[in-house]
Amino acid sequence: xxxxxxNPFVEAAFNVLKEVLNVDIKRGELYLKSTSxxxxxxxxxxxxxxxxxxxxxxxxxxxxxxxxxxEMNMETLKELDELSKATITELANMITGxxxxxxxxxxxxxxxxxxxxxxxxxxxISDSGVEALIVPIELPYGxxxxxxxxxxxx
Amino acid sequence: MSTDIWEVKNSIDQTEIVExxxxxxxxxxxxxxxxxxxxxxxxxILKVNKFTYVPNSEPYVKGVYNLRGDIISIIDxxxxxxxxxxxxxxxxxxxxVLTIEDNRIGVIVDAINKVVAVPSETIKExxxxxxxxxxxxxxxxxERDTRxxxxxxxxxxxxxxxxxxxxxxxxxxxxxYGRADERLMEYSSDVRxxxxxxxxxxxxxxxxxxxxxxxxxxxxxxTFKKFYIxxxxxxxxxxxxxSWVEYxxxxxxxxxxxxxxxxxxxISTYYSDYRGRFYSQDMAKIISSILPSDKSGNIGVWHxxxxxxxxxxxxxxxxxxxxxxxxxxxxANDNELISISNAPNLIVDPDEVPDYMKKxxxxxxxxxxxxxxxxxxxxxxxxxxxxxxxxxDVDIILCRDNFAFYxxxxxxxxxxxxxxxxKDGGVLITGDNEEIVFDGLYPEKSNGFKYYIKK
Numbered sequence: 001x002x003x004x005x006x007n008p009f010v011e012a013a014f015n016v017l018k019e020v021l022n023v024d025i026k027r028g029e030l031y032l033k034s035t036s037x038x039x040x041x042x043x044x045x046x047x048x049x050x051x052x053x054x055x056x057x058x059x060x061x062x063x064x065x066x067x068x069x070x071e072m073n074m075e076t077l078k079e080l081d082e083l084s085k086a087t088i089t090e091l092a093n094m095i096t097g098x099x100x101x102x103x104x105x106x107x108x109x110x111x112x113x114x115x116x117x118x119x120x121x122x123x124x125i126s127d128s129g130v131e132a133l134i135v136p137i138e139l140p141y142g143x144x145x146x147x148x149x150x151x152x153x154x
Numbered sequence: 155m156s157t158d159i160w161e162v163k164n165s166i167d168q169t170e171i172v173e174x175x176x177x178x179x180x181x182x183x184x185x186x187x188x189x190x191x192x193x194x195x196x197x198x199i200l201k202v203n204k205f206t207y208v209p210n211s212e213p214y215v216k217g218v219y220n221l222r223g224d225i226i227s228i229i230d231x232x233x234x235x236x237x238x239x240x241x242x243x244x245x246x247x248x249x250x251v252l253t254i255e256d257n258r259i260g261v262i263v264d265a266i267n268k269v270v271a272v273p274s275e276t277i278k279e280x281x282x283x284x285x286x287x288x289x290x291x292x293x294x295x296x297e298r299d300t301r302x303x304x305x306x307x308x309x310x311x312x313x314x315x316x317x318x319x320x321x322x323x324x325x326x327x328x329x330x331y332g333r334a335d336e337r338l339m340e341y342s343s344d345v346r347x348x349x350x351x352x353x354x355x356x357x358x359x360x361x362x363x364x365x366x367x368x369x370x371x372x373x374x375x376x377t378f379k380k381f382y383i384x385x386x387x388x389x390x391x392x393x394x395x396x397s398w399v400e401y402x403x404x405x406x407x408x409x410x411x412x413x414x415x416x417x418x419x420x421i422s423t424y425y426s427d428y429r430g431r432f433y434s435q436d437m438a439k440i441i442s443s444i445l446p447s448d449k450s451g452n453i454g455v456w457h458x459x460x461x462x463x464x465x466x467x468x469x470x471x472x473x474x475x476x477x478x479x480x481x482x483x484x485x486a487n488d489n490e491l492i493s494i495s496n497a498p499n500l501i502v503d504p505d506e507v508p509d510y511m512k513k514x515x516x517x518x519x520x521x522x523x524x525x526x527x528x529x530x531x532x533x534x535x536x537x538x539x540x541x542x543x544x545x546x547d548v549d550i551i552l553c554r555d556n557f558a559f560y561x562x563x564x565x566x567x568x569x570x571x572x573x574x575x576x577k578d579g580g581v582l583i584t585g586d587n588e589e590i591v592f593d594g595l596y597p598e599k600s601n602g603f604k605y606y607i608k609k
Contacts (some may be wrong), residue, residue, distance in 0.1 A: 003498050003534045030491055034541035131541040151544045152533065 001133050001150050006030070008102035010135055013146050016095045017137065021071050028136030036126030040145070042080070043123065044092035047113035054150035057125070058092040060142065067141035080119060089115040095146070175271035180250060181303055182263040185237030190270065190296070190303040191250065197258060199266050200249040206593040208385065219260060220593055225566050226251065226258040229312065240264045254312045270303065272296050277305065368395055370410055371420070378417035384565060386557045387424065390587035394423055426554050426586040430461055433468040435508050440601045441469070444581055446549060447476040452483070454548030456575060458539045459556040460486035463497035467524055469552060470532055471511040485545050487537035497534040499523060540564045547577050555585040573608065582606040
């Protein structure tokens with residue numbers, strides 16, 4: 001993945017989460033992954049198109065998702081209902097949107113697809129052959145992973 | 155109703171009596187005799203030549219072969235079993251590719267005949283006088299259409315368990331020992347084999363100690379630095395070992411590596427000249443002579459393990475200087491995030507920049523860096539070469555001092571990826587202390603500088 005793409009995603013995730021949750025956020029060490037990997041439970045996928053092809057995956061456990069959704073709606077949500085799902089997809093949209101805006105300022109043209117959310121237990125995502133950048137983020141409610149795979153169009 | 159059942163049962167019984175050819179084998183000839191191998195062990199058969207010779211291997215190891223991207227070892231059964239070679243009209247070898255414990259091994263035989271099916275109960279125990287092949291390796295003997303087939307137990311011949319058994323036995327010359335594939339795997343096992351040979355010939359015990367020391371260093375390099383000694387760097391390793399022993403004797407220290415710092419010191423001589431530096435004017439001259447010049451159209455470069463990008467900028471400048479009309483693209487990647495993050499905006503000291511690169515310098519608020527004319531053709535990526543490499547075919551590949559940081563299987567995969575991505579006639583530049591033996595990549599030399607051409 002191009003170096004220029006990394007920072008916008010890391011910064012966007014950091015800024016957006018800090019703004020909407022108003023808590024302490026810690027960023028883990030970035031790393032690369034290529035094999036199939038387990039999904040924590042609630043995964044939101046946004047496709048990327050334009051100069052590149054790829055996707056952004058926002059991954060967290062159900063508990064973390066509920067805590068974030070509760071915090072963002074300022075009410076306690078106990079079920080992964082329409083409102084909480086819409087909240088998490090919106091969060092993914094905000095992060096990706098801000099990253100894309102930053103990239104646009106740098107001269108890269110990206111398009112987004114609407115987010116889609118997958119929930120369930122024991123899910124595994126296998127896009128073998130794709131190398132993904134993992135941005136782990138520690139929140140007081142648990143772990144959140146942003147998984148970005150971008151391939152240059154040759 | 156009951157009659158029906160009886161009839162069905164009866165007919166089953168009858169077919170069983172008539173024919174139950176439950177054992178299928180691929181038959182072949184070796185020194186004029188007929189042999190068979192259980193078909194379940196056979197993956198495919200091939201008729202090929204051009205194997206890549208593997209230095210320091212046993213005489214019956216013909217080399218390795220690239221079977222559609224999989225590297226398989228080729229064993230010559232004629233040499234292994236001391237059977238005279240048959241004269242052939244063409245130079246293509248008949249190869250049976252076997253699957254032994256997840257490994258693929260190709261064996262060369264005189265001629266491959268056909269698949270013969272026999273009832274397994276007709277297979278008889280081998281009799282010692284039947285063959286040149288040790289009875290241990292024979293699964294049985296079977297007769298079919300007036301021919302007698304010797305069925306070989308390939309698991310015992312080429313399998314791993316055999317090696318352990320053999321370890322304790324005294325090895326006689328005509329017995330194949332060890333799993334050939336394993337021996338190709340890592341240099342450490344090669345040393346072990348040599349050690350064994352040394353014991354046999356009762357050479358001085360000094361040699362043995364040296365081999366043990368070498369093995370130990372190979373292991374500790376792996377532990378401390380994830381630095382692997384394989385065919386690619388074993389020549390460097392042997393030389394380095396000598397100088398290391400001398401150096402440590404001089405300082406009065408133990409020759410073994412006891413820390414990561416020791417390991418770093420040991421591998422310090424491995425790195426190529428100009429690692430992490432701009433190529434000097436002289437070096438640039440040598441490199442420019444092996445790179446394309448006055449070319450129009452596309453020139454693609456893939457730089458694996460570019461670090462902070464000094465070498466990448468050098469190569470890009472050289473290419474820009476001598477191909478003014480070409481569309482040059484350089485993909486440079488490294489799996490070390492901190493170094494590669496600095497690469498796109500590398501701040502340089504103008505005094506350290508050689509003349510041929512000076513025209514690409516520009517000064518900014520943070521200091522001097524390269525201008526967009528040069529930067530725009532380079533794509534720096536955070537990427538690990540062992541993962542999927544999404545690049546188009548390129549004319550030039552730089553991969554210096556990276557191989558040792560991948561294990562043997564990863565190295566093979568990387569080399570075959572490099573081979574795939576390099577255009578015909580393309581140039582591969584490796585580290586000064588790396589030697590690649592790969593079918594299709596031919597070593598060349600220019601003013602002492604080593605590189606490879608894909609033919």
